[in-house]
Amino acid sequence: MKKKIALAFAGLLLMIFASFAPTTAQWPPAPTLQTDKYIVTGGEMDALVQLELGGLPLPPLNVPFVSRAPYVTPQAMWQNISFSIPLNASGVPVAPYGPGTGPAAIVFLTVPWMSIKSLEHVFFSGTLGYTRIKLLPIPGSDGMGWLYTLPGIADVDIYAINTFMPNPYPGPYNVTNPPQIPIALWTSPSPMNGTPAAIPSFPWSTTYPFPYIGADGLPGFLPTSDDGFGDGVPDPAGSSVLFLPLQMSVESWNGTAWEFTFGGPFVLPMTTGTAFDIVVAPGRALDGTIKMFTGAPWDANKKFVTYAYAWSFIQYYLSDGPPVVKLDLVYGGTEKKVKDVDVIPDINCDNTVNILDILVVAASFGSIDEGAPAPPGYDPTGEGEWPGPYPAYMPAPWTVDAQPNLVGNSFDARADLDNNGIINILDIVAIAVQFGATL
Numbered sequence: 458m459k460k461k462i463a464l465a466f467a468g469l470l471l472m473i474f475a476s477f478a479p480t481t482a483q484w485p486p487a488p489t490l491q492t493d494k495y496i497v498t499g500g501e502m503d504a505l506v507q508l509e510l511g512g513l514p515l516p517p518l519n520v521p522f523v524s525r526a527p528y529v530t531p532q533a534m535w536q537n538i539s540f541s542i543p544l545n546a547s548g549v550p551v552a553p554y555g556p557g558t559g560p561a562a563i564v565f566l567t568v569p570w571m572s573i574k575s576l577e578h579v580f581f582s583g584t585l586g587y588t589r590i591k592l593l594p595i596p597g598s599d600g601m602g603w604l605y606t607l608p609g610i611a612d613v614d615i616y617a618i619n620t621f622m623p624n625p626y627p628g629p630y631n632v633t634n635p636p637q638i639p640i641a642l643w644t645s646p647s648p649m650n651g652t653p654a655a656i657p658s659f660p661w662s663t664t665y666p667f668p669y670i671g672a673d674g675l676p677g678f679l680p681t682s683d684d685g686f687g688d689g690v691p692d693p694a695g696s697s698v699l700f701l702p703l704q705m706s707v708e709s710w711n712g713t714a715w716e717f718t719f720g721g722p723f724v725l726p727m728t729t730g731t732a733f734d735i736v737v738a739p740g741r742a743l744d745g746t747i748k749m750f751t752g753a754p755w756d757a758n759k760k761f762v763t764y765a766y767a768w769s770f771i772q773y774y775l776s777d778g779p780p781v782v783k784l785d786l787v788y789g790g791t792e793k794k795v796k797d798v799d800v801i802p803d804i805n806c807d808n809t810v811n812i813l814d815i816l817v818v819a820a821s822f823g824s825i826d827e828g829a830p831a832p833p834g835y836d837p838t839g840e841g842e843w844p845g846p847y848p849a850y851m852p853a854p855w856t857v858d859a860q861p862n863l864v865g866n867s868f869d870a871r872a873d874l875d876n877n878g879i880i881n882i883l884d885i886v887a888i889a890v891q892f893g894a895t896l
């Protein structure tokens with residue numbers, strides 16, 4: 458009986474990867490027409506992580522932002538996006554690029570991995586110490602995307618369950634052949650509710666899976682409807698899916714330098730529709746955790762877009778140990794991307810720079826981000842977590858930790874336009890000089 462199950466899983470794995478491989482090998486499937494730089498001007502990143510050391514689970518921790526709202530700092534992340542020549546709904550390039558008739562419907566997107574500048578954040582936690590999280594592109598792995606420029610031809614939402622399954626292959630078990638494997642399933646209202654959405658490559662490697670895009674290579678494309686994307690409601694023109702292959706790198710301060718502590722997957726399966734993920738892991742702390750975010754389509758001139766994502770990795774093996782280190786991770790967020798020449802300090806993302814943006818700054822004026830250098834004269838005595846003075850291994854100048862007197866709840870990264878971890882008059886000036894500007 459056990460052998461039968463193992464064979465079934467093996468067949469499933471082969472099927473998934475046989476289908477996915479040709480698309481990735483020939484990316485992009487149409488010549489590039491133009492490449493532009495896009496800046497993340499707003500959004501959030503919200504993650505919950507639980508580490509397990511030698512079978513002992515640590516308390517779940519909000520990362521990468523431990524003590525404050527999960528907004529990202531405007532204009533601190535970016536990437537190039539290449540657009541292919543436009544193709545009609547039959548996949549044939551339209552005039553003047555080819556003989557295709559009918560309107561343009563499909564554009565392929567590529568994000569060169571070397572152009573990706575992603576999130577980097579420092580925080581202090583009682584559990585992990587003085588810690589830096591960096592998201593990095595997987596070397597050599599370009600991002601892939603699909604843009605549908607006609608209304609009603611695609612349904613791009615991503616509704617997934619992330620869980621784990623026993624490894625169908627025999628031991629000995631270690632990081633490259635772990636006893637359990639994270640797996641994703643489509644879930645309601647996906648048209649393929651209950652069937653596999655993504656299974657990691659196998660044997661274990663640094664290649665992480667994205668949702669399966671179907672035999673036509675077009676996620677959510679309604680004329681073929683051969684994948685699990687969508688919520689049953691066709692989406693507007695400008696709807697899109699974008700896969701960014703990122704990994705997480707966690708470093709700790711050892712007294713003189715940042716030292717690699719552990720790394721793991723942080724792939725971003727992004728959609729302009731709704732991204733939904735629920736963790737199904739009975740008995741584990743993250744069981745039942747939901748992340749859900751909604752994006753917005755590209756505008757007709759490709760000036761801006763909002764992508765949403767939600768995903769997780771459950772029982773992901775990081776180290777053979779001792780101690781064996783395992784990770785449960787669920788994350789989600791949004792990224793509003795604006796073409797670099799069009800960027801304005803619109804921090805509340807309503808496409809206008811006005812008094813509402815100033816009010817965001819005013820509400821958090823004077824606050825300091827977790828992990829930011831402490832201001833001159835800062836006295837940590839009485840701050841709580843460290844009764845002070847700071848331990849000798851803390852870097853100089855001291856960094857403020859997650860204490861309500863100085864940092865935390867009132868810090869709003871949307872207002873930190875110069876990305877220095879302090880919200881002050883310079884951030885107001887950065888908005889004031891473009892007051893009235895619109896996207």
Ligand SMILES: [Ca+2]
Pocket residue numbers: 611612613614687688689690691692730
């Ligand atoms: Ca939809």
Ligand SMILES: [Ca+2]
Pocket residue numbers: 803804805806807808809810811813814
């Ligand atoms: Ca605004």
Ligand SMILES: [Ca+2]
Pocket residue numbers: 872873874875876877878879880881883884
């Ligand atoms: Ca600032």
